[in-house]
Amino acid sequence: MMKLGKKDILGIRDMSVDEINTILETAESFLEVSTRDIKKVPTLRGKSVINLFYEASTRTRTSFEIAGKRLSADTINISASTSSVVKGETLIDTARNLEAMNPDIIVIRHSAAGAPHLLASLLKQSIINAGDGAHEHPSQALLDMMTIKKKKGRISGLKIALVGDILHSRVARSNIFGLSKMGADVVVAGPATMMPRDIEQMGVRAYTKIEDAIKDADVIMMLRIQLERQKQNIFPSLREYAHHYCLNTRNLKLAKEDVIVMHPGPTNRGVEISPDVADDPKHSVILDQVTNGVAVRMALLYLLTGGNE
Amino acid sequence: MTEKKNLKIVMDAEGIERCLTRIAYEILEKNKGMDNLVLVGIRTGGIFLAQRLQKKISAIEGQTIPLGLLDITLYRDDIAKKKQKAPLGKTDIPFDLTDKKVILVDDVLFTGRTIRAAMDALIDFGRPKMIQLAVLIDRGHRELPIRADYIGKNLPSSLWEAVSVHLLEKNGKDEVVIEEEN
Numbered sequence: 001m002m003k004l005g006k007k008d009i010l011g012i013r014d015m016s017v018d019e020i021n022t023i024l025e026t027a028e029s030f031l032e033v034s035t036r037d038i039k040k041v042p043t044l045r046g047k048s049v050i051n052l053f054y055e056a057s058t059r060t061r062t063s064f065e066i067a068g069k070r071l072s073a074d075t076i077n078i079s080a081s082t083s084s085v086v087k088g089e090t091l092i093d094t095a096r097n098l099e100a101m102n103p104d105i106i107v108i109r110h111s112a113a114g115a116p117h118l119l120a121s122l123l124k125q126s127i128i129n130a131g132d133g134a135h136e137h138p139s140q141a142l143l144d145m146m147t148i149k150k151k152k153g154r155i156s157g158l159k160i161a162l163v164g165d166i167l168h169s170r171v172a173r174s175n176i177f178g179l180s181k182m183g184a185d186v187v188v189a190g191p192a193t194m195m196p197r198d199i200e201q202m203g204v205r206a207y208t209k210i211e212d213a214i215k216d217a218d219v220i221m222m223l224r225i226q227l228e229r230q231k232q233n234i235f236p237s238l239r240e241y242a243h244h245y246c247l248n249t250r251n252l253k254l255a256k257e258d259v260i261v262m263h264p265g266p267t268n269r270g271v272e273i274s275p276d277v278a279d280d281p282k283h284s285v286i287l288d289q290v291t292n293g294v295a296v297r298m299a300l301l302y303l304l305t306g307g308n309e
Numbered sequence: 310m311t312e313k314k315n316l317k318i319v320m321d322a323e324g325i326e327r328c329l330t331r332i333a334y335e336i337l338e339k340n341k342g343m344d345n346l347v348l349v350g351i352r353t354g355g356i357f358l359a360q361r362l363q364k365k366i367s368a369i370e371g372q373t374i375p376l377g378l379l380d381i382t383l384y385r386d387d388i389a390k391k392k393q394k395a396p397l398g399k400t401d402i403p404f405d406l407t408d409k410k411v412i413l414v415d416d417v418l419f420t421g422r423t424i425r426a427a428m429d430a431l432i433d434f435g436r437p438k439m440i441q442l443a444v445l446i447d448r449g450h451r452e453l454p455i456r457a458d459y460i461g462k463n464l465p466s467s468l469w470e471a472v473s474v475h476l477l478e479k480n481g482k483d484e485v486v487i488e489e490e491n
Contacts, residue, residue: 025396025397026394026396026397028399029380029397029398029399029400030397032399032400032401033383033400036433036434037434037435038433038434040433041383041384041430041433042383042384042429043383043384043388071383302394302397303394306388306390306391306393306394
């Protein structure tokens with residue numbers, strides 16, 4: 001029998017290797033459901049899942065919604081721009097009101113780090129963190145780990161390079177926690193203004209040049225450059241960023257021949273990744289990540305629901 | 310672990326082998342050959358029995374009968390009540406079930422709830438022409454109106470007894486045992 005020892009999925013940092021493996025193995029079985037003619041199983045009939053999104057999202061919200069629907073749960077989407085948030089309701093009041101409607105799981109994305117943890121401590125429902133500020137994005141790291149495991153057969157011992165804006169990236173943080181736990185050799189690269197001070201304390205090696213990080217890599221994970229950050233004078237221009245940090249067919253040759261290229265999306269083509277690399281079927285697994293994302297989220301919803309038996 | 314006592318072997322390797330041979334012939338007799346016939350084994354015990362039936366039927370008829378594997382966990386009626394989850398196995402039915410005669414294969418027929426779940430799952434995959442059920446052991450105590458078409462052995466049992474089919478493929482030994490649960 002298997003069981004997650006938690007009520008909530010808040011981050012990878014407090015997850016054990018066993019729990020990660022349980023989720024990845026369960027997700028593996030859910031992949032097949034999405035290939036059927038009737039892409040639906042009755043498992044979570046009568047359960048409801050609320051997707052509470054305070055930040056824009058296409059992929060993650062749709063992915064959670066599809067995951068819930070394929071398990072026959074009722075999914076309800078609330079986005080901040082069309083809710084009473086615009087009338088000034090606090091997060092806690094919104095949460096209390098949602099709780100009063102008795103959902104089973106609340107999936108939340110919020111620009112403030114710790115918002116899901118606040119809800120988890122207040123509400124009896126299971127909370128899934130779908131991204132909180134620059135803190136964590138556990139379901140993304142899990143789908144990334146699943147993609148690596150499927151393509152490479154393992155995570156342990158692989159050289160995995162994360163390139164881009166490490167400082168503001170919750171995807172990077174969750175992946176660094178997860179991949180290190182699973183035994184990968186994680187290296188990061190990015191401009192000094194986008195690199196957390198003390199990054200080495202997370203157990204990774206840091207470089208300022210992309211070439212140093214991706215040399216002999218088994219996996220390259222490119223991070224989205226958040227265009228809105230340019231206003232904070234973190235980088236001078238997109239052109240200059242692309243000149244130094246864009247993954248293209250030329251620097252890709254430094255990596256292992258069978259390297260896989262990942263990106264959490266949305267991609268800025270020609271900025272952090274060149275279109276010919278993003279679309280290269282030999283290396284790019286960007287769309288596999290999306291497919292695996294639905295399966296991982298089905299696994300999370302499945303493992304979190306249930307009574308106390 | 311619950312302690313078990315009074316372990317009794319009710320069928321040995323030869324017994325299992327003979328039952329499966331008989332069931333293979335019964336399936337072919339009842340369906341007049343293997344036209345449109347497919348086997349679907351229920352995880353985990355049923356898949357090994359289904360694989361053995363596949364070999365026997367294919368040997369008799371001289372062509373391979375299609376075999377699918379079904380995990381019914383997602384269709385169980387008690388899943389939403391339990392926090393503990395059985396490991397989810399993969400379902401692999403590599404053919405269209407529409408208009409096929411499906412022989413569902415399981416090791417032990419007990420309450421009938423597994424078979425109910427399996428039938429719901431199969432019907433989500435297509436519209437079979439018919440579904441028949443083959444089991445190695447029927448131990449009684451049905452909770453649903455379900456019966457088997459092919460039975461290896463009827464084994465009247467008490468509710469406090471556990472009936473287990475041990476197979477070479479997963480337990481290293483072929484035998485059916487009955488034991489009292491404390």
